[in-house]
Amino acid sequence: MATDMNGGQALVAALEAHGVRTVFGIPGTHNLPIYGALAESQITHVLTRHEQGAGYAADGYARTSGKPGVAITTSGPAILNTAAAAAQAYSDSIPVLLISPGLPLRHPSNGNGILHEIKNQTGAMDSVVGHSQRVTSVAEIPLAVAQCFAAMTSGRPRPAYLEIPLDILDEAAPVTILGPIAQSAVTAPVAALETARALLAAADSPLIIAGGGSSGAATPLRELAELLGAPVLTTTNGKGVLPESHDLSLGAGVHLPSVKELVTESDAILAVGTELAPSDFWYGPLEAEGKLIRIDIDPTSVCTNAIPEVALIGDASATLRALTDGLVREPATQRAAQWRIRLRSDSEVEGKNYLGILAALDKALDEDAILVGDSTMACYYGAMANLPLHRPRSFLYPTGVGTLGYGLPAAIGAKIAAGDRQVVAMLGDGGVMFTIAELAAAAELAVPLPIIVVDNGGYGEIRDEMIERSDPVHAVGLAAIDFPALARSMGCLGVGLESSADLTDAVTKAFAADRPTVIHIREEKS
Numbered sequence: 001m002a003t004d005m006n007g008g009q010a011l012v013a014a015l016e017a018h019g020v021r022t023v024f025g026i027p028g029t030h031n032l033p034i035y036g037a038l039a040e041s042q043i044t045h046v047l048t049r050h051e052q053g054a055g056y057a058a059d060g061y062a063r064t065s066g067k068p069g070v071a072i073t074t075s076g077p078a079i080l081n082t083a084a085a086a087a088q089a090y091s092d093s094i095p096v097l098l099i100s101p102g103l104p105l106r107h108p109s110n111g112n113g114i115l116h117e118i119k120n121q122t123g124a125m126d127s128v129v130g131h132s133q134r135v136t137s138v139a140e141i142p143l144a145v146a147q148c149f150a151a152m153t154s155g156r157p158r159p160a161y162l163e164i165p166l167d168i169l170d171e172a173a174p175v176t177i178l179g180p181i182a183q184s185a186v187t188a189p190v191a192a193l194e195t196a197r198a199l200l201a202a203a204d205s206p207l208i209i210a211g212g213g214s215s216g217a218a219t220p221l222r223e224l225a226e227l228l229g230a231p232v233l234t235t236t237n238g239k240g241v242l243p244e245s246h247d248l249s250l251g252a253g254v255h256l257p258s259v260k261e262l263v264t265e266s267d268a269i270l271a272v273g274t275e276l277a278p279s280d281f282w283y284g285p286l287e288a289e290g291k292l293i294r295i296d297i298d299p300t301s302v303c304t305n306a307i308p309e310v311a312l313i314g315d316a317s318a319t320l321r322a323l324t325d326g327l328v329r330e331p332a333t334q335r336a337a338q339w340r341i342r343l344r345s346d347s348e349v350e351g352k353n354y355l356g357i358l359a360a361l362d363k364a365l366d367e368d369a370i371l372v373g374d375s376t377m378a379c380y381y382g383a384m385a386n387l388p389l390h391r392p393r394s395f396l397y398p399t400g401v402g403t404l405g406y407g408l409p410a411a412i413g414a415k416i417a418a419g420d421r422q423v424v425a426m427l428g429d430g431g432v433m434f435t436i437a438e439l440a441a442a443a444e445l446a447v448p449l450p451i452i453v454v455d456n457g458g459y460g461e462i463r464d465e466m467i468e469r470s471d472p473v474h475a476v477g478l479a480a481i482d483f484p485a486l487a488r489s490m491g492c493l494g495v496g497l498e499s500s501a502d503l504t505d506a507v508t509k510a511f512a513a514d515r516p517t518v519i520h521i522r523e524e525k526s
């Protein structure tokens with residue numbers, strides 16, 4: 001039944017009808033009708049200190065919960081501030097809905113100087129999301145929200161952008177609220193499944209590579225791996241989909257040098273929900289000599305970076321179950337233990353400067369802990385392959401776009417979605433400054449959240465690259481910041497550590513605290 005609502009009310013009612021319980025954002029002159037409706041709704045609003053933080057927090061929420069995260073901003077510079085977060089979510093296939101007012105209906109967009117007017121806001125946002133919509137009436141809003149949710153949650157997850165002209169946010173009209181549009185899981189065709197099953201049944205040395213797209217398929221993935229006796233290697237976004245303590249787990253390190261040989265030695269490779277992208281395969285593309293089978297929900301991604309022998313287009317969970325059904329074989333000779341030792345030795349060489357920190361952190365973590373990382377060496381050379389995690393969606397890391405400043409706000413979103421589960425953030429001294437304002441947002445939430453800042457006195461990766469190229473070392477040193485004092489000034493706790501030996505205790509205390517704790521530690525060069 002249609003009810004009279006203004007645009008802001010229609011939007012908020014539509015979000016509620018889609019099960020949205022938390023939104024991240026900042027109010028402004030142009031989105032006040034949305035905030036008026038939010039104040040009267042059941043939705044909790046988390047006030048970030050920059051819109052980029054709202055975008056990353058919505059991403060962290062989405063990665064942890066498996067449900068879309070929502071960020072609301074005002075127009076112009078505010079929504080542009082979310083663009084890097086949208087690009088990150090796009091590249092990592094994360095459903096994030098960004099909502100903002102736009103220029104009024106029938107506005108010529110000629111630079112007439114309306115507050116926040118930019119040349120082409122809709123186009124700017126359309127270029128960084130998977131799906132975008134600008135409505136033209138209040139009555140359209142519920143369907144537009146339902147369509148954005150359908151776009152984000154069917155097929156390959158991607159961020160979406162919804163623009164509401166600012167004049168219709170205040171306008172009242174009869175509105176009918178709509179719930180989520182029904183969807184069904186896509187399953188691969190029977191003939192392709194049969195071919196894949198035959199290849200796997202005949203393989204002597206199968207290997208599974210599990211990407212972020214397998215996050216919702218942990219159980220069927222484990223069952224198939226056990227049936228095959230296949231070692232499971234994950235990409236960064238797939239880390240933990242098989243517990244890293246499992247006998248068949250080779251951890252997350254598709255980039256490690258020995259992986260090339262592991263791949264060559266495998267006569268069948270099943271890649272699930274991964275683009276096999278260079279942002280994971282640092283030492284060159286996957287060169288499978290055996291039969292390559294790929295499962296992907298997205299037909300446009302199933303051939304990226306390596307053409308498969310068999311392409312199974314379908315939902316990871318349904319397709320893995322269908323593959324396992326009717327697959328009869330003895331488990332292959334166990335290769336996992338031997339390869340785990342090889343890869344461990346690679347990852348320890350790569351992560352040598354972080355092993356002390358990571359071992360101390362590991363001692364403080366529960367089995368279902370979540371680590372939210374930034375694009376810092378401590379994460380990609382360190383935690384990715386040297387800190388075992390045991391749940392899907394437990395390593396949140398900006399893989400595809402590699403944006404700095406992701407870790408702190410994404411940890412805020414993750415903590416909200418994770419409830420009592422432990423969440424830890426790990427950032428470099430450079431990256432943490434990109435979104436340091438979000439310490440104030442984190443403090444207001446009053447949640448236990450250790451934020452570990454690994455300090456190497458600047459932009460370490462870039463400094464190393466300059467040295468490697470024999471270039472002058474230029475513009476990479478950062479003046480020391482008193483991070484514990486900065487944290488305290490923003491309502492968090494702050495601790496400075498002399499050595500990683502003290503980290504277990506510091507993190508344990510941070511988990512028991514009534515607010516976030518910044519733990520400052522220096523990189524230990526070895």
Ligand SMILES: Cc1ncc(C[n+]2csc(CCOP(=O)(O)OP(=O)(O)O)c2C)c(N)n1
Binds near residue numbers: 428
């Ligand atoms: C938004 C953004 N700007 C710039 C870069 C380029 N960049 C990559 S690594 C890096 C240095 C990061 O320093 P820090 O966070 O301290 O980590 P470290 O490299 O020292 O481990 C920079 C500037 C980036 N990845 N993202």
